[in-house]
Amino acid sequence: MNTLLYALFRALRSHRWLRLLACAFLFTSVGNGLTQVMVFGLLLDWQAPASLLTLAYLFAMLPGFVGSLVGERLCMRFSPIRLLVLTEWLGLLALLFPLMGIQYHSMVALLAVQSTEAFLAGMSWPALTLLFRRGLSEAELPAATCLETMIFASQVLLGTGLGMVLFHQLPALTLLGFDALTFVGSLLMLLLAGSALPSLAPGQAAETERPVAVHWQALAPQQKRSLLLLPALAAVGSPAMALLPALAQQIEPEDAAGLALPLLFARSLGQLCGPLLLKRESLPRYAGQNRLLLTCLGLFLFAYGTIPLLSGMQALGVVFIAHLASNIVFAVGTFSLLSSFQADQVSSASGRAWRWQTASASIFTCLTALIADVWGPLQALYGVSACALLIVVGTLRRYGR
Incomplete structure (x- = not known):
């Protein structure tokens, strides 16, 4: 019973604020998945x-670069819980974009809500990691890794599961109303979590520590490697x-939506299950194993490369396996980031790390979009991903332990 999931259960039993925070992000995840x-x-x-x-994938990611800058600066002036409450209020207001998109049949408005959510996700990430680093002991950091992974996966897993059932059954405006209710629920949970924060875990003097900026030249090799793991995953x-x-359009041209939405669900199910295979005491060792990380990334690319050759149901299984592998890397990278830096640096x-991850993903997504428009999606997948993997191989060897 040394898995990350067990570590999370133990931490949830110990900290009321963590239970409330988990509930808040559960609400938000359902709403974001529906959107x-x-x-x-x-x-x-x-x-x-x-x-x-x-x-659309790019627009759902690139604004996070600016958002993380804003969030990092605000963490130096405000408590992380206040910053998380602010992002939820702004997320609720952002639902005006899809409302306009539905009313005026505007693709631009639909992309705008994706961009706004990306900005707010980048803004909340420094606050969330700071809250975990201050509120949990060193031994409980694997629980934070598991919770962050589950938040990341459930955003689509729970919301997509409901959305797949409801999308063609209910009007889009009704789905939007459900999303608004999830933001209200999340705000309530965050406010309750804020009232529980005085009972935070050991070393509460850390709560008064003012965050400081980190500088690349002053970092140890292990810290540099920790900053590069998530950008490497994004590149691949x-x-x-x-x-x-x-x-999905290539496999089922007559019913692309009918296949794309189950593929998104399979993707998130793999994202959720991958980290749960890990044992908490193995995370520090895995963070330094290039062979394991590269095997997971290679399996991810191989699985995606076979999708156009498969039927719809087979493609679902392959996507699940691909993200089972990739989110092992995500869990290792998240833990490495939390454990390699002190509370005032995290x-x-x-x-x-979020900005580099966003920049990495944006660059390779732009290349993919350009090549896909000229040579087709399959050629873009093989060419761009293979180049990204070679770059990651060189980076991990350069900063290996």
Whole structure:
């Protein structure tokens, strides 16, 4: 019973604020997943071109670069819980974009809500990691890794599961109303979590520590490696993930939405299950094993490369396996980031890692979109992802332990 999931259960039993925080992000995850289903479902129903579908993934990510800068600066002036409450309020207001998109049949408005959510996700990431680093002991950090992974996966897993059932059964405006209710529930849970924060875990003097900026030149090799793991994953994974709706169009041209939404669900199920295979005491060792990390990334690319050759049901299984592997890397990278930096450094370090991750994914997604428009999605997947993997091999060897 030394898995990450067991570590999370133990931490949840010990900390009321963590239980409330988990509930808050559960609400948000359901709402964001519903919005994502609605956005991609409407784009596919409106016959959006493959290049726009690929760029939709970019627009759902690139603003996070600016958001992490804002979040890092705000963490130096405000408590992390206040910053998380602010992002939820702004997320609720951002639902005006899909409302306009539905009313005026505007693809631009649908992409705008994706961009806003990306900005707010980048803004909240430094606050969330700072809260974990201050509120949990060193031994409980694997629990934070598991919770962050489950938040990341459930955003689509729970919301997509509901969205797949409800998308063609209910009007889009009704789905949007459900999303608004999830934001209200999340705000309530965060406010309750804020009232529980005085009972935070040991070393509460850390709560008064002012976050400081980290500088690359002053970092140890292990810290540099920790900052690079998530950007490396983004470089390899973003071309495949950006092309997923376009690959669905290629497999089922008559019913792309009917396949794309189950593929998104299979993706998130793999994201959720992958980290749960890990044992908490193995995380420090895995963070330094290039062979394991590269094997997972290679399996991810191989699985995605076979999708166009398979039927719809087979493609679901392959996507699940691909993200089972990739999110092992995500869990290792997240733990490495949390454990390699002190509490006063972690918001700056996580903000920097988020920006590099966003820049890495954006660059490779842009290349993928350009190549997909000229040579097709399959050629773009093979070419861009293979180059990204070679770059990651060199980077991990350079900063290996």
